[in-house]
Amino acid sequence: MIHLMIMMLERVGIIVILGFILAHTKLFRQALQQPASYKGKAVLITIFSLFSIISNYTGIEIQRNIILNNDWVFEIDPSSSIANTRIMGVEIGGLLGGPIVGAGVGLLAGLHRLSLGGSTAFSCAVSSILAGILAGWIGSYFRKRYRIPTPRAAALVGIGMEALQMLIILLMAKPFADAWALVSMIGIPMILINGSGSFIFLSIIQSIIRKEEQARALETHRVLMIADQTLPYFRQGLNENSCKSVAAIIHKLTGTDAVSLTDNKKILAHVGAGTDHHIPSKSLITGLSKKVIKTGYIMKATSQEEIECTHAQCPLHAAIVLPLTSNGKTIGTLKMYFKSPAGLSQVEEELAEGLAMLFSTQLELGEAELQSKLLKDAEIKALQAQVNPHFLFNAINTISALCRTDVEKTRKLLLQLSVYFRSNLQGARQLLIPLSKELNHLHAYLSLEQARFPGKYEIEIDIEDSLDQIEIPPFVLQVLVENALRHAFPKKQDRYKVEVQVLSAESSVYMKVKDNGRGIAEEIVTQLGNKPLPSKEGTGTALYNLNQRLVGLFGQQAALQITSGIDNGTEVSFQVPLKQMKEGEEHAEGVNR
Template identity: 85%
Template sequence: MLHLIIMMLERVGIIVILGFVLAHTRLFRQALQQPESYKGKAVLISIFSLFSIISNYTGIEIQRNMIMNNDWVFQINPSGSIANTRIMGVEIGGLLGGPYVGIGVGILAGLHRLSLGGATAVSCAVSSVLAGVLSGWIGRYFRKRYAMPTPRVAALVGLGMESLQMLLILLMAKPFSDAWTLVSIIGIPMILVNGSGTFIFLSIIQSIIRKEERARALETHRVLMIADQTLPFFRQGLNESSCKSVAAIIHRQTGTDAVSLTDNEKILAHVGAGADHHIPSKSLITGLSKRVIKTGHIMKATSKEEIECTHDPCPLHAAIVLPLTSNGKTIGTLKMYFKSPSGLSRVEEELAEGLAMLFSTQLELGEAELQSKLLKDAEIKALQAQVNPHFLFNAINTISALCRTDVEKTRKLLLQLSVYFRSNLQGARQLLIPLSKELNHLQAYLSLEQARFPGKYKISLEIENGLEDIEIPPFVLQILVENALRHAFSRKQDSCAVNVSVVSAGPSVLMRVGDNGRGIDPELLSVLGNRPLPSKEGTGTALYNLNQRLIGLFGPKAALRLESEAGKGTDVSFELPLKLMTKGEEHAEGVNR
């Protein structure tokens, strides 16, 4: 018995070595993390079926109660059997992968054992399937609670599954006397060796996975710490001042030889080696950075030639360059430099990728926060996400008055009311919307106002064909029209006309809202839209916030222009860059990159 135990321990050593090598492969670790996926199941079934088949081939043949020490077993004598570690592969597969993996490994291992023949072929095949089913359900039970069965649990399961196999041999193998003799020889060695082998195998896998988790946790902690320290600076946007602070933090926390941050044209900050010639605001970006900006893909260099630095004595010989994006567009790069290519390890690459993703998110959040500040005024909030109670009550009262006199018009107004408030809610979640949606929102608003004041307002829309799909900030036309209806006309004015026009003007689209009202005081005209002004009917910030939104999104050229003449009316206009707004050109630009 001792001789058989020693021989079986040698076989177990083969499986344990294979398990150690396997645990270091990415494919196996990914399968362990996602055992419920089809790919994960397929990988685990393939691996542990292979283990069980190798165990069959390396088993120790038993013939007429004699132990045969063969290297490989390809066929078993009809009266013989083998002592092996097949059940170990089946049960580990079930414990790690669950019922489907356990059943799959059990069936394949059992069929292979059946093909080898021998007196115990059928009982061993059946025991393989049962071991796969039972260990799979045990594995699922523990995964729901502890993520993975412990080595101690695995060892107990191994002892139990091997004991089950011995019982099946006694029940199924004929004659019983031969079965009993066989079990008395191989029973205790197989039970002990398979139990201890399972314990060692699970201990190795668990140790490697825990080591990897600790390393990942440390990297995650480092990334989050950097992100926490850099967030206040990225809130300020991508500029020299903020980037200098960010680059210093990354350089200090990562141990790289140098760190650079750029926009799409020049270096904004460089900290570390090479600072004598990588000069912020004066040095243009390298050829490698240009390719990253053009493609939007991460690139790395392992030589000075690949970096394409024009300064010959540059000490930097390796780099990883990552795109920084905001709203789907590459707006700059993060570059981590090393004096030697050996410094650019896989760990550093993953760290850089994580930082680039976080920084891009921070930049988007900073932009969103800036835009959010421009929309905090109560009037803008009401337009975007909340129901204006006065407008709602007035609309309901108007519709209620029409219920008995014009049912069809009442139905249409109710539909327009739903369109109006649905547009408010949708616009609250978007920075840009198609012009067609803005016009639908405007038409809904005008329908309700004209129903309230029949015949008072004459509204004309002049929209150039082909511009319906351009994207504009939500509510821009509606705010200007509402502003005209509320403030432009005196109560005694009979003809109240508002004209809305949207036309192309070279590389831009010109939007204009004009009225024939009383005009604006010249003293107010110069400050309207440039700072909040008090108002009897509201907070007086609608034009100011709209102007700030336009400038924030498209630059100073998109600012509101106001022209007014007393007694003749007011024109409010603005221009948006047409080539940046159309969906077709946006898509083409993305393809060219």
């Protein structure tokens, strides 16, 4: 028995080494992150089926209680069986991928084991399928509480699945005496080795995933820190003074060898190596920067020739160049330089991409502030551009809290926050926008709110497909939904529900936001939208201003209609004739021109 256990340890070592290599591949990590997708399932079934098939080939043949030390087993004598680690691959596949993956791996591994033959071929095939399904169910249970099952859980499941296989061999293999002799010989070694192998395999995967998550958390923290420190300067726009301060901050916090910021023609700031010839205001941008400005795409270079610097002795031999955009136009570049291509790692690339997105948003913030001073319709534009400071602080606090627990969700929320601010800025310069953009803005707002209060709000959005491109005033739906979330519900209410509808009604477009909140007294309903109504929870200015905008653009027939009653919820709706909406579009184009 000890001799068999030592031989099986050698086989487990092969699988563990393969698992270590596998855990470092991008394809496998992506499949682990999305095991419910078709691609994720296919990848996991393929990988763990191969593991189990390799385990069959490297198994140890047992012939009449005699151990045959073969390197590879391609065919088994009808009176023989094999001791292997097949169940470990099936079990881990089920734990990581769920019942479908477990069943798929078990079926393929079982069929392959059946093809090899031997006295226990059929019972081993059956046990493989059952083990895959059971491990998949257990894995689904664990995934609801953890990202992946713990190594201890994997070891226990591995022991259980191998014990199940021994039981099935006893029940199905004939004659029973031979089956009992075989199980007595291989049972304990296979149970212990498969359990230990599962523990080691999951420990390796968990360790690598945690390391990757920590790296992403640190990266996110760096991005937020840089964004916080550079915000005051970028809001001044792209000029030499602001860019010099920004470049110094990025150079200090990223560890790059040099950082440059440019407009469309010349270098505005350069900090780090190469300052002798990358001279602000005097040096023109490099050829690589010109390509980025022309295409609007991120580009990287791993040699001085690709950078296209005209200085022969330039010490910078690698770079990533990112476009800085404002209102959909590339207005400059951010360049992060390295003396060696080795410094341009994937982590640095992802960091640079995140910075470019945030910086573009910050530049738009600065441009919006400058333009707002020149707008004749200052009151409406200020209303459209305003960002609730409490909402901003709450969103940042939520994202900060998630940095260490759910990095992927943090990245998605940062993108939604960027969409939210970008929509605010663009809406501040337009009287009408497509409904699709308004919905993007609304979804970004709801993503951030639902991240703060998971499961608190039930939002139903019903938009008629043909209405995606109609033009509506910016923020009308977002303001109504925000108003409902902030004021409609008492703290003790169990179910918070908001419905949003945009439907065509003959020659009009009908829009409605309805909640199931505490409702509003009748004497207040008649005044809402017609004048500001100061109260403990707000001023009523949002509904009043929204009503004024609708009436100003489309006439009195587009005024807000509010129906409510105590404990009966509130419904806010308005209806805009399509003919007048088109006239409003033409008016908006004239104003923008």
